[in-house]
Amino acid sequence: MYKIRRKVTVEPHPELHVWAVLPCVPQAPEAAPLEERAEATTILTCDPRTVRMGWRLLTQDNGPALVPRGQLGDLQDYHMHRYQQGIPEGVCDLPPGMTLPLESNLVFMNGVSFTKGCYIGQELTARTHHTGVIRKRLFPVRLEGPLPASGISPGTLVIVTATGQTAGKFRAGQGCVGLALLRSETIKGPLHIKTSESQQVTVTALVPDWWPTAAK
Numbered sequence: 001m002y003k004i005r006r007k008v009t010v011e012p013h014p015e016l017h018v019w020a021v022l023p024c025v026p027q028a029p030e031a032a033p034l035e036e037r038a039e040a041t042t043i044l045t046c047d048p049r050t051v052r053m054g055w056r057l058l059t060q061d062n063g064p065a066l067v068p069r070g071q072l073g074d075l076q077d078y079h080m081h082r083y084q085q086g087i088p089e090g091v092c093d094l095p096p097g098m099t100l101p102l103e104s105n106l107v108f109m110n111g112v113s114f115t116k117g118c119y120i121g122q123e124l125t126a127r128t129h130h131t132g133v134i135r136k137r138l139f140p141v142r143l144e145g146p147l148p149a150s151g152i153s154p155g156t157l158v159i160v161t162a163t164g165q166t167a168g169k170f171r172a173g174q175g176c177v178g179l180a181l182l183r184s185e186t187i188k189g190p191l192h193i194k195t196s197e198s199q200q201v202t203v204t205a206l207v208p209d210w211w212p213t214a215a216k
Contacts, residue, residue, distance in 0.1 A: 019063035020047075020078050021055035021070065034067070042066065049109035050210045052085045076174065083177040086140035086208045092154065092172045093138075093179055102128050103181065104138045108211055136168060137215070139187060140208060141180045143173070145201035151175075152193060158182060158203055161190040170203075180205065 021034065021044075034055055037044045041060050047053035057063050064072045088094050088104055101112050102125060114126060128134065143152065156170040158180050168182035170193060180203065182191075187205035195201060207215075 015060045016058055017060065017063060019057040019059070020053070021057050021063075021067055022073070022078070022081050023052070023054045049087060049111070050085065052208070052210050053082065053087060079174050080177060083173055083179060084140060084206075085210070086138065086179065086206070088138055088171075088179055095154075100128075101125050102134050103136050105211070105215075108215070134184075136181055136183050138171065138179050139182050139205040141170075141173070141178055141182075142204045142206065143176045143178065143193070143201050144204070145192075146195070146197075146199045147176070147201060148195050148197060148199075152178065152195065152201070156193050156195075158191050158193055160186050161192050167191055 034044065036046065043058040044066070045056055047056050057066065059066060064070045082089065086105065087109070094104055101107065101121070106112050107129065112125060112129075114129060141158075152170050152173060154170065154172055158167045158170055159165070160167050165186075167186035168180055171179045171181055173179060182205055187207070191203040191205065193201045193203055
């Protein structure tokens, strides 16, 4: 679909592994600060999306051994952490053809440039950004109640409990945390989801502390 016009060479390097180095919550007082490094077999750099996502480590060595006092987690720990921080990833969180960059908060994560172009949807994105009117956003949410064994289905309606009106749709999640595309004016009121078993699950929308003040 797209072609790279610059002459580059792309080669597989299966010996390399990507690690996410997440900050301690709360931050351990004895945790040693990390510093960016770029060596023959190791690259350590800050995650460009937000400081809450820590660092990215690319190495062919044992990743945890390179992080002082680091503890090895698993992929579920990573996804739980990013959902709590409101970070979407991949086609489940950002379905093609259904996602707008500003509603998905990509501008907060260095995911949108207003000085470079062009890209599909650039004019709409730039116009919406400069008018400052974004009525819906992808919020991190916490779920409380009897959850189905398979979790909440993507696209499930989120309802304003007091009025019965639709606040938005559940996008994706893991366990009791996830992401939902919600109308910003509804997030302070009680919200809920009706599961496929007709159980009611309470939904609490959260505003991450790393978002710009104007967006809160």
